[in-house]
Amino acid sequence: MSPPLSRTRRRLLAVGAVLLVLAGAVTWAVWPDDPDYRTQDARIAVRSGPNGDEPVDLDTRLFLPDGASATDKVPAVLLAHGFGGTKESTYADAEDLAGIGYAVLTWTARGFGRSGGQIHLDNPDYEVRDAQRLVDWLAARPEIRTDGPGDPRVGVVGSSYGGGLALLLAGQDPRIDAAVPMATWHDLPSAFLPESTGQGPVDGVFKKTWAGLFFGNGAGAGLGALGDSAGDPAAVAGALAGADPACGRFAADVCAAYQRIATTGRADQAAVDLLRRSSPATVLDRIKAPTLLVQGTADTLFPLSEADANARGIAATGTPVRVAWFTGGHDGGDGPQSDRDRIRFLMAQWLDHYVKGTGDTPSTSFTWSRITGFNALDRGVVTSGYSDPAYPGLGGTGTGTVTVTGPAQPVANPPAGNPAAISSLPGAGGGLSSFVNGVVTDLPGQHARFTSAPLDRPLDIVGSPTVQVRAASPTGEAVLFVKLYDVDPAGVATLSSGLVAPVRLTGLPAEIGAAQPVSVTLPAIVHRVEAGHTLRIAVATSDQAFATPAQPTVYTVAVPGDATAVTLPTVPGEPIASPQVIWRYVLVGLLAAIAVGLVVVVLVVRRRRNRHDTSVHPEYADVPLRVDGLRKVYGDFVAVDRVDFEVRRGQVVGLLGPNGAGKTTTLRVLMGLTKPTEGQVHVFGHPLVPGSPVLSRIGALVEGPGFLPHLSGLANLRAYWAATGRPEADAQLDRALEIAGLGESVHRRVKTYSHGMRQRLAIAQAMLGLPELLVLDEPTDGLDPPQIAEMRRVLKRYATDGRAVLVSSHLLAEVEQTCTHVVVVNKGAIVASGQVDEIVGESPSVQIEVSDAGAAAGVLGQLAGVHSVAVDGDRQLVVDTNGTARSEVVAELVRAGIGVERVVPRRRLEDAFLALVGESSSGSGDR
């Protein structure tokens, strides 16, 4: 058996253990996970180009899940990065996919990073053919599952530029088993030159900011995407060697087309044809791979209409298509966590079924999300997910109409498009919140407004609203931007996702009266208009994100008949239970568990208390206090070794002992403040444990007074009695106050009291209710002699009518004068006990002071009755006369010629006590 640990060491150990657990938890949370895949970097040389003979080096990385081998083959995923990125940009997604059992091949597209070649914008002859060669490469890998020779089991995943590649590859290469294109385009020329009345890109309005961003990105790709050597001027110079500074790594034809469009703000047919080659629109009818189309609602570059067109095109051939929208995109980023989780789940489900071949056929339900508020903690948006059994397109499953009114209004086209309204901040990198926090501005004089009445019920717009407008222009032409605002009662207007509908109107009359209505398809949005809000159609002449005519002109804008209906598609949708909802059940369950736990604890405690032995010890039923074999050990310090005594009715018992004898510890046990290590205490026959009701029959002063210092003496006594919960009349307050004898001071605050006053007040408090047993610890401490005398009388009187008093003291005289009985303790054990007069009664020993102690001892040694003679000092003798009369002893000494100076009779108690105190009363500490 190991020795018991000390209290301090146990505490240190406990603290240490807690710290260890905390440190462990932190380490566990922060420690990077062991990857469950391995990666392999390789430069793969492929031959592409129109004739498949132009070599290019691609920088690739293959992620192989653990366990993938020639015998345990795994399906593969081609993971393409976005524009301006490299294979590094998709690292996290590749980890994810590898984690669920796919071999993932990521590569840097030609023209970017460390790959060779030039940017051809996902041209079927270049980027797409590169990807086909990578499919060949995968088929040759021994770890990759194949459907046939040269045909690996492979899906293609990509976002934006990578998403375009995914669709084009799926259309060009029948070996692709599934495609997950995200936030990508349908028709590249229309995406960069949109026109919302249905005209083609030749008449489109150039999205100059986005185009410029991309061009800058590609032209500088040699600089930005070199990775770790980007800071090395030599490496930069090397990468750009021979590159056209105007075009960077863009292929010459792409560069030239961009320059033509950017210069004029208009696209020629050649440029449109060039861009169209890079568009999935051309291959949709050939896509046989089931396709999951993911598109963002906060995307002014590739809005929802792009995915819609792709979905219709692919579905037309019977290929399974699923559409999911998330709150994010080129403007909104990855979106909130709930959306990311949903998209990740949909993608895994899609790939698992169509590539890996596990899991049920995914449904083709349409899921989307809507901003429902702000997250107070990370300041992001919070979205709620919805689903509908089938993808309804942008027209919704139902429609609402809201009429907007307003007169014809003149609007000015600013020269060179400056200043321009701001609807979105392309490339600002996603503060979704910016759409709500009001970066959107319309400039006065440059826009017309048509406003509805407040809505009487909320409207959930999911899709593309349409509206008819009329315009007149002195030049016969106008470029206008039509926007749908949600205006709250305070007048704050919200432009959902910053999306606008650019229109180029031609053949316009100069007078508004002659203008014909044209139907404008507004961008598809997911937006809830609350009841009480109004809708506003704004028609602006400029927008910072678009190229507008440089010529200053004043147009006139109107709606048909000064009031026209805005058609708003709606989809009711089933809310997707947010996984967060589970926490509400957790909370309810937790509260219920706590309630149940509380009830159980209360029941158990009550049951245990009821079971508690409340029988009365018959022998002690009338004994106020009986202590048997009491022992208290603190750690390895024995405070009380063994104490037995009793206090009977009518007795005033003194517990006498030097400081540190264990008196206070004994009293603490009596008060239920401390649990004894061993032994029993009975009060009127009831076993005493902490909190025993029988304690209410004991009044106590233990270890000095304890009062609320800010209250008066009287208020303290009242507060104490209030805490007992007993009737006020039982307190006998007047008697207690009389005993305290504080006079008017009883109304003063206790903190102003002297030590003695507090002591008296404490004794008065102990006497409140006249308890049957009074326990007082050093009651005369701090009292002056008259008060001590008075206190003695009080205590003696107190014990007269069947009550009992236990007084502890280290002063012999006090016990002698106050008590009827005494218990002498030292070092935690009883050394003497009995009636005071018995103990105090004369002892057979006598102290004699003589002229010559040695001679006297000799003389007394001769005496027959004298038992012992002790020499105490050279003139002191302690003589045990043992029955011999003192006079006889003195006479004998005198007879022998020894001078007797003094004869002092000794008392037993003194004998006992002085011997103890004499031994050592110092250093024993306070027990």
Add this chain to the structure above:
Amino acid sequence: MTTDVQAGAAPGYRAARTLPIRAEWRRQWSRARTRWALGLMVLLPLIILVAFQFDNGGDDNGGGEFGSLIDLATSGGLNFTLFCLYVSATFLLVVAVALFCGDTVASEAQWGSLRYLLAVPVPRARLVAVKLVVALGYSGLALLTLAGTALAVGTARYGWEPLRSTVANEIAPGAGLVRLLGILGYLAVVLLVVAGLAFLLSVSTDAPLGAVGGAVLLWILSSILDQITALGAVRDLLPTHYSTAWLGLLSTPAQFDDLVKGAISAVVYATLFWSLAFWRFARKDVTS
């Protein structure tokens, strides 16, 4: 054997009637610090109100979420109340709750009156329960006093206006008041952690200052750790992590997810601390 749990008690004594809540309430009310703390809750909105009177509106006040709350503070009584809560939630209320819950047992131990209460005898579980209930009562009173005063003086000065915020549309005054009550409720729940911690320390020490200061210090420590994003998911376990989730109630529709998580976190911590406090106090040798 008998089931009379009052066996041998003095006449009129019943364990369940000892230390009545009313008596403990008065015991605490008699203390100057109780009245000072509550007085401060009345004073703070008045001080803020006076400070706003001196605002010349010319200087910028930092902008951001906080700045906008200042800008909006004078737009109505509800917003003024919201502002008062915002500035006091992170420290003043924490100190007040720590004071009420940390001081209650430790100060009795320090005065030496705890042993006399136990010798009454007030059963230990009852003593702890009554002390806790009263301390929580005063904490709640402090919160309500602050909000009530702010609402009263704010409405008197700035009018009964809709609740405005930068994160959502304005909320009609009636609905705004409900949101405000929700915020108060959530703050109360979050502060349960402080209450639990302070109370646990209170039964563990005879130094009231140690209990109050310790609770506040640990709260601040947790807030600091919560700022360190590198700790990742560990932060979610910090008791202060969700302490500002009530801002979600300003959004339309109100965001409850973080509030629910915050409530779970607070309830778990508070239950843990209180259980420990009960367990400890029921077993400890009272030596002071």
